[in-house]
Amino acid sequence: xxxxxxxxxxxxxxxxxxxxxxxxxxxxxxxxxxxxxxxxxxxxxxxxxxxxxxxxxxxxxxxxxxxxxxxxxxxxxxxxxxxxxxxxxxxxxxxxxx
Numbered sequence: 001x002x003x004x005x006x007x008x009x010x011x012x013x014x015x016x017x018x019x020x021x022x023x024x025x026x027x028x029x030x031x032x033x034x035x036x037x038x039x040x041x042x043x044x045x046x047x048x049x050x051x052x053x054x055x056x057x058x059x060x061x062x063x064x065x066x067x068x069x070x071x072x073x074x075x076x077x078x079x080x081x082x083x084x085x086x087x088x089x090x091x092x093x094x095x096x097x098x
Contacts, residue, residue: 012062014048015055024072025063032071039075056080 016022020042024035047055056079064073 009062011058015050015058016042017048018042018045020045021059021063021072021076025067025070030071032074035071035075038072039079043079053080 012022020038024030024038027034043052050058056076060073060076060080064070064076067073
């Protein structure tokens with residue numbers, strides 16, 4: 001287990017006020033699925049007026065450098081990727097015509 005500071009910086013306290021991300025890094029044997037669930041919960045909470053990109057970047061700088069292979073590091077990196085372009089999945093134009 002990687003040891004993380006028991007007193008996070010002001011930025012980290014602002015970006016992760018409920019310590020969800022910090023605690024995820026401290027859980028032994030946590031899975032990617034668990035990390036995605038924690039990330040979703042974190043993203044729905046208050047991040048101190050920061051943009052999600054700023055918060056994720058700061059949390060990666062704080063925790064990700066010490067644990068580059070941790071599942072939460074992978075989830076945070078994925079959170080920085082742009083969403084896929086929307087594709088048409090149905091509707092009038094997708095239906096076969098006679």
